[in-house]
Amino acid sequence: MHAIPQSIPDVFLIEPKVFGDSRGFFYESFNQQAFQEATGVRCDFVQDNHSRSSQGVLRGLHYQLPPKAQGKLVRVVRGAVFDVAVDIRRGSPTFGQWVGALLTEDNHRQLWVPPGLAHGFLVLSESADFLYKTTDYYSPAHERCIRWDDPQLAIAWPAVEAPIQLSAKDQAGRLLAEADL
Template sequence: MQATRLNIPEVVLIEPRVFGDARGFFYESFNQRAFDEATGTQHTFVQDNHSRSSKGVLRGLHYQIEQAQGKLVRVVRGAVFDVAVDIRRSSPTFGQWVGEVLSEDNHRQLWVPPGFAHGFLVLSDSAEFLYKTTDYYAPQHERCIAWNDPQLAIAWPDIGMAPLLSAKDQQGQLLASAQLSRG
């Protein structure tokens, strides 16, 4: 696999080696040893999640103030624009974001470490999104930063329609007033 550290170096774009021919393809979607080497970390994944969303659905920017989750994310059907926002107060990249297109065609994965808010926008007619987490979902600790926070100025792709948001995501807070973990 090829691992590329993005502008926020803790966020890593992972591109597996894909072996394909006229019959289809094969690739190793996860290998603990290779993941640890690529990210320079040692995390144990405790939960796998799978979501399906329609075009224009924007989920996020989600994080947990306790039981912070690292996420290894990928798309197995369709395409999304995936975003990680550094919300670690002591970080030199606090308030900065990185984004990548993840799709069934490019097989890319994004490592979003604990201490980051995460979200994605569906670019295709629908998308199936899989992610592994380093801690369990804890709804009492979940928070949301507004996807369109002007301080973050995330360059979401124009898909010709307004994003479709859940009621929870419509209540997202600005980073300046969001409750963040102590870290």
């Protein structure tokens, strides 16, 4: 496993060692010891989630307030997404900045999004299966959403052939300047 630090502290792009031949491939999608050695992050995952979405679906930018803030280790097992993490930690030198990564079934990359960051993704392929581990349980009372198109964030979402599709929750997202943090 190789962890590549991103421009926001504590965010890592994870590249697992993939072993492949004419029969297919194998890799460890998670190994706690290797993850901790590569990132310096010690965490316990309590929930695994799996979503399937069609092209143009944009989910996010989601986060949970303390004491239920979630760290997420995200990956794609089918298709391709543009994955984004936004620093919403007040007082952070990178507050309001974002990082994005292309996650695909072929590159096997993962993104570690620590607690205190908002997260979202846009499906680029015809459909995508997106898996993520979380460090705390889903808590609707603590869940919040920042608008994916907040001009303050100016996220450079890639163009897709299908129109952007948002859930009602994501359509009601707030601007960062107005968000509960």
